Amino acid sequence: MAQELSISELVEVMGEFTRMNIRLPAIQRLSFTTLSVLHTLATVGPQRLSELTASEQVTQPAITQIVTKLEREGLVERRADPSDGRAVLVHITGAGAAVVRGRQEERMVRLTELAERLTPAERSRIQAALPALTRLVELHRASGDE
Structure with missing residues (x-):
């Protein structure tokens, strides 16, 4: 007989797994939202600040502050939106993409080590x-x- 899915258990385990997974890499320690912005830009592509505000579920001032900090660190850059000269798109830079890749690679190593113990x-x-x-x-x- 198939076991019934416990949504409360799924939510609890996935929450704990997500927190562990986010914290596995020891390199480039950045805030969760900052890392999420980099990941979004790496996977979805260039975004307007308003799109990042919606996807990251933060306020406009907060996303502006995060993008400004990432820009100072050379991880993102702002460019004019070719479809609307008044708007700006935030692009991930090579250095920003390297942070995302490096964290993913370290996460793979750490999860492999843990999985080997199962x-x-x-x-x-x-x-x-x-x-x-x-x-x-x-x-x-x-x-x-x-």
Whole structure:
């Protein structure tokens, strides 16, 4: 008989896993929101400040402050929006993309070390859950909530 999905357990475990995953890399320690902005720009592409405000769920002044700090550090740059000369797009720089890649690489190393301490059966159960977790992400994106 199939075990019923406990949404409360899923939320709790995913929350703890997410916090662990975010904190795994020891390089380029930046705030969660700052890292999220870099990741958004690396995966979605250039964004207007208003789009970043919405996706990162922060205020306009907060996103402006974050982007200004990232710009000073050479991780992002602002460029005129070719479709609207009055607007500005925030682009990730090569250095910013390197931060995202470096953190991802370190996360892979650290998670590999942890996964090696699991039993083969535990690793297999995680592997079996990946398609369903991927589908949840797809459903979320399709709902327009992201």
